[in-house]
Amino acid sequence: MTDITPYQVLPDDAPAAVYARPRLLMAGTALASAAVAMGFLALIVHYVSERAAVIQTGEVWLPNGVTIPLTQPNFMGLTLAFSVISVWWSVASIRDNERANSYAAFALTFLFGFAYISQTAYLLTIMEMEILASERAMLIYAVIGTHIVLTLVAMGYLIVMLLRTMGGEFSPSYFEGVRSSAMFWTVIVVLYSVLWYAIYITK
């Protein structure tokens, strides 16, 4: 049996460790989230200014025959609010080294995400609004559709981080990936609150 001490495992001429400041992924995610938010808010600003211009002429904003019920948007908001709790639960679980809880929290967040998308699809169905009908319908679909796409991207990010968690990459001493994906998810939920007010409440 060879006598290897921990100090002999690494050769003396091994390259230096790659150095990185902490929270690198957090910084990158924060910047990417800011860029995403700017793009989404630009769509909202366009929607609001278009709506104001139409209302100023004395016309009604929503296309003829289209109504937006409040029940679904409110429940969608509630669903996403719960998802924020579950996504930060996954972060707290990793921090506390409770892996089973973390997987459960990830699963719950996906469930809430799918529920949100499903409710949006149902809402669009009962709104009975043709995308080809008018500029207004197109704008509403553009804003809602963009948010759905962003939600799917956030879910993809969460899946990557779940797989990395399952691979043992994150631990109580390093869980930056999980935290950054939770931050991006939270930004998406905050953006929903803007959408909720601009489209579903003001109609």
Added chain:
Amino acid sequence: MASTETRTEVQGPGPQSPATFDGVLGSADHKTIGRLFIGAGTIGAIAGLLLAAGAAFEAVDLGGFTVAKDADEFTQIWSAGRDLLMFGGIVPILVGLALYIVPLQVGAPSIAFPRGAAGSFWTWLLGSGLLIGSYLLNGGPGGGRADFVVLWAAALAMMVGALVWAMVCIATTVLGVRTIGMTLERVPHGTWSFFVFSLVGLFSLPILMAELLLAYLRVRYLHLDVTLSEELTAIMDGVSYAPAIYWVAIPVLGIAADIVGVHTGRPVKFHKAAMATIGAFGIFSFGADVVGLASLRPVDFNNGFLVAGLLIASVPVLATLFLLGDSIRFGELKMRAPLFGALVSGLLLLAGTATSILGLVEPIMGIIDRNFYDGIDMTQTLVLNGTTFHEGIRAVVIGAAVVAAMAGVQHWGANLFGRRLAEPMGMLAMLLTAVGSVAWAAGEVLAGVADQPQLPSAELAGSGVEGFNSIAALGTAVMTAGVVVFGLNLASTALATKPAGSTPNQWTGSTLEWATTMPPPVGNFPAAPVVTSATPRNDGEITFSALLPSAAEALEKEETSSSEELAALPAGSGGSGES
């Protein structure tokens, strides 16, 4: 800190960047990606300038068509030139330069998210190909085929999105991968300007993407009448007009500061003041950009943010040049090509920002008209908005950015390729580009004063503006020649790129990119450099630490707190280090 020091000198050549074709395709090395961006961006800039020259020569004779078949084709050539020069040329060159230099200047072994940066280049390249394809197939603004008008919007959004992603990598590198002791206020001016450029870009370009998404949906689902597709040129106006266009010129100030510091042997004395002026210039372009774009309408020049941007933007430019004046006056001035380019680009930017103040006459007169006078239309005093006046400002600001990028490549040539670019060709390229952009700008500004609209119309044939258009056309041709000379110089140097570490240091620069071998090996430095000021190479020999910065910082804090605790102990308590 002494316990963390392992090596005191840079070792010889390390592993090299991949040189084979498949190696380049799969490389995530920031140096390879930076070179790819610079090379492809130069080709894009030449293509954009050729198209701009084609459109400018078409405007020389407003009575008929010579280059284009009809007005729609003219719009397409004009628009393609503008798109390619901006997002296919100058912005990718600056992004490439930033991807290459920023990690070296902050002492990082790599860019943050290297595979993301590589992905941004290939996505941008694909988007550029699709954009060119859309124009060739009768798409884009002025196009007659809806499918390819839609393709134009998607391709441009793809290019812009890819560049935004590269900017996330650059900004994150500055925020998160700085080496030990490299605080944010110690980063070189070049890196700082690229940081501000990236932040402004990633906050404002998504707004352009939102507009492109709406254009896509309108044409695709609402079946916008393609005969009206020339209205889509308004989308790019938001980023092409002053003060939003100043965004591409933010790195001009940082590159100039770095070059002046090296080629006068005297780094900018007031380091933080220069950082503040560069940041202020970014803010003035940013505020106007966001507000101007968020209106999502033809740019509203009565907007307060735009007025403020136009009015004040020349102040930080002037202040930065003033701060550089100290190095020029008291340093040992060596008029090499990079220094020539740095000074010329700064002056071009100053000329652009100062001239754009003329654009304020109309909104200011409007304010006076609304508040102080009745019945007198003061807004007609000097109507420049909506004319080619702003095309002229764009030309000179783009010219400043192109010359600064050339000066940067010339300055960091040894870092990039292991050899300097030919000095006389470099000088010639910068001179032609600067003269060309001034002539182009002068022609457009004068034609704007003579009321020529943004897209020249046949109604002005024989009115005298054609003379101004001739000056502009000549300017675009000269500027194109300048960029072609630069491209040839770049290609001849790049094709003879030396292996990593084979070239000694070229200049006596005080920042970290000069503290490694040239070109730098994979990993850039043998270990993390330890810096204690903004000019580490002037502080003596650079030391390198094998520890993680966080560990080193923790150690440093521990040492500091221990010594403070020891100092606080009463004498003779037995806790002294000497015991």
